[in-house]
Amino acid sequence: MIQRVIVALAGLFFALPLVWLLIAPFSKTATYHLHVPNPTLHNFAQVLGTEGALKAFGNSLLMSSASMVLVTVLACLAGYALSRRSFRGRDLTLYLLVLFSSVVTGVAAIVPLFTLLLDLHLLDTYLGVILALSGGLLPSGLFILKDFVDALPRSYEEASLVDGATPWLTFRYVAAPMLGGGAAVVALLTFVNAWGNFLTPYILLRSQGMYPASVAIYGFFNEVGLPFVNVIAAYSLLYTLPVLALYLIIQKVFGFKLAGGIKG
Amino acid sequence: MPEEPTAEDRSAAPVVAEILSARLAFWFLLPGGIVLAIFLVVPALWSLGQSFTNFTLLGPEARHLSFSGLHNYRLALEDPYFWNALIVSLVDVLGSALVGQCGLGLTLAVLMSRMEGWLPNTVRSLAVLAWITPGVVVAILWNVLLNGDEGTLNQLLGTHIAWLTRHPWLSLVLFNTWRGTAFSMLLFDSALRTIPESYYEAASVSGASRWRQFWDITWPMVRPQLVTVLLLVTMWTFNDFGPYLLTAGGPAFQTEVLPIYTYRVAFRDFELGYGAALSVWLLLINFAMALAYQRLLKSGDNRSGRPS
Numbered sequence: 001m002i003q004r005v006i007v008a009l010a011g012l013f014f015a016l017p018l019v020w021l022l023i024a025p026f027s028k029t030a031t032y033h034l035h036v037p038n039p040t041l042h043n044f045a046q047v048l049g050t051e052g053a054l055k056a057f058g059n060s061l062l063m064s065s066a067s068m069v070l071v072t073v074l075a076c077l078a079g080y081a082l083s084r085r086s087f088r089g090r091d092l093t094l095y096l097l098v099l100f101s102s103v104v105t106g107v108a109a110i111v112p113l114f115t116l117l118l119d120l121h122l123l124d125t126y127l128g129v130i131l132a133l134s135g136g137l138l139p140s141g142l143f144i145l146k147d148f149v150d151a152l153p154r155s156y157e158e159a160s161l162v163d164g165a166t167p168w169l170t171f172r173y174v175a176a177p178m179l180g181g182g183a184a185v186v187a188l189l190t191f192v193n194a195w196g197n198f199l200t201p202y203i204l205l206r207s208q209g210m211y212p213a214s215v216a217i218y219g220f221f222n223e224v225g226l227p228f229v230n231v232i233a234a235y236s237l238l239y240t241l242p243v244l245a246l247y248l249i250i251q252k253v254f255g256f257k258l259a260g261g262i263k264g
Numbered sequence: 265m266p267e268e269p270t271a272e273d274r275s276a277a278p279v280v281a282e283i284l285s286a287r288l289a290f291w292f293l294l295p296g297g298i299v300l301a302i303f304l305v306v307p308a309l310w311s312l313g314q315s316f317t318n319f320t321l322l323g324p325e326a327r328h329l330s331f332s333g334l335h336n337y338r339l340a341l342e343d344p345y346f347w348n349a350l351i352v353s354l355v356d357v358l359g360s361a362l363v364g365q366c367g368l369g370l371t372l373a374v375l376m377s378r379m380e381g382w383l384p385n386t387v388r389s390l391a392v393l394a395w396i397t398p399g400v401v402v403a404i405l406w407n408v409l410l411n412g413d414e415g416t417l418n419q420l421l422g423t424h425i426a427w428l429t430r431h432p433w434l435s436l437v438l439f440n441t442w443r444g445t446a447f448s449m450l451l452f453d454s455a456l457r458t459i460p461e462s463y464y465e466a467a468s469v470s471g472a473s474r475w476r477q478f479w480d481i482t483w484p485m486v487r488p489q490l491v492t493v494l495l496l497v498t499m500w501t502f503n504d505f506g507p508y509l510l511t512a513g514g515p516a517f518q519t520e521v522l523p524i525y526t527y528r529v530a531f532r533d534f535e536l537g538y539g540a541a542l543s544v545w546l547l548l549i550n551f552a553m554a555l556a557y558q559r560l561l562k563s564g565d566n567r568s569g570r571p572s
Contacts, residue, residue: 003375004379006371006375007372007375007376007384010368010387010391011390013442014387014393014445015390016409017402017409017416017442020416021405031414032408032414033419074299077292077295078293080292081288084284085284085286085289095554097300097304098495098499110530111314111530111536112307112310112311112314113303116302116303116307131299131302134303135302135303138299138300139304143496144492154283157283158283168288170283196400198399198400199505214398214399214400217401217404221404232404236401239401240396240398240401243397244393247392247396
């Protein structure tokens, strides 16, 4: 019984900040209060009528999906190679990469990254942001994928090789189908991180028309604040929905099997 | 008479030494390697190089870029803002990464692993919802929750406490715990699912308490996962710029974690050389923590010892 109470309290903790996000977008007046007399969709109409709001969503979608595909594909290939082929300094390299990524996704390396993209003529382009995001997120993806493949049994691939299949065919038809669960986690993690990332596009993009929703919402909240807080809530809710949808799809299709593989 | 190889023989010596040929491994690693080299290694080394210079965009020194050796690193050690940021970051990591995200994540995973009914699924969904909500939205939500005048928390308690200014550390820790717990919870969840129910049944029959069952059955199984979770969660928390969106480091620098201070040095004061040195300190601290986790926990990590 006490266990259920603890779990319920944790649930309350997670639910509390979210309540306002579900209520305020439907409120007529800009308020922090939690009751709505007459629910309205007016705020959503106002968001969709705001020039640039839809464009910002499109920008977010483009950059996040591209980063997700790039990181997932590269992490699957490299993570598999790191798990199934041992070479000297492998684990050290992986640790150094994860450590490096913590610096590069942080604030200090944004300046060299800025200069680098300028030299490559990638500043203020979608591609520049996508590559910068991918470089930062790939090490974590690799780490998770390698861990995932390590836990998969080797026997199926060994049997395939003993039967005379080439390593490529073994990967393509035996190993790759088993990577689904790990790839799903990496894809979700990358999309969520890219979709929510604020600093990278904020610094690497100059044109306001290319801003993703994260930067647009922050500007909105800082500039207009309380008088339009219900409109901001509506915008925030719309901005959160795609991530939610993606999560539900991935969970439905793959579930979350991070350890154990087929062994289950 | 030659004997049939038994299952034990096969698992002791793998049939194939290396599953992937060296050439194929190279091609698999190449595309990821190129992206990492250009967009990760180069900027990281660049900022490492920058940390040994007086690189700045303001003042008379801006036109005279010169090598300054370890000057920036020594400067940090004498900088009270650096020590303040370090302490805030450590409080944040200890409170929200170790106790919060890992501790709460593991506790919830264990408690819910054999719980029936609607409760565990609801709590799981709520935690995941908090986790996938984008950072900017989370910051707005917590501003509303903790707002001193009519915030949700004050409405519920009937008080008028400016939580962010009165309890900045607690706010920071709860904010980060709220955002990150789902990740470790999900990882521990899936590790726990690999434990056969029969282990617990056998333990129950022999009269072991739930506490005993946790240490004898659950703990050894989640321990390998714990290294991964601790490593990633600590690093993410340590380098997270998210608190900036909630408090911008205030009040009076009380929530100014190292990334926010680094941002202030690099983008407000334009002291890029010093900012780079700060980020290298950040990296070194990360590295020390990673090694400590390895030492503490890897000793018990023995995957081949897993029952299958």
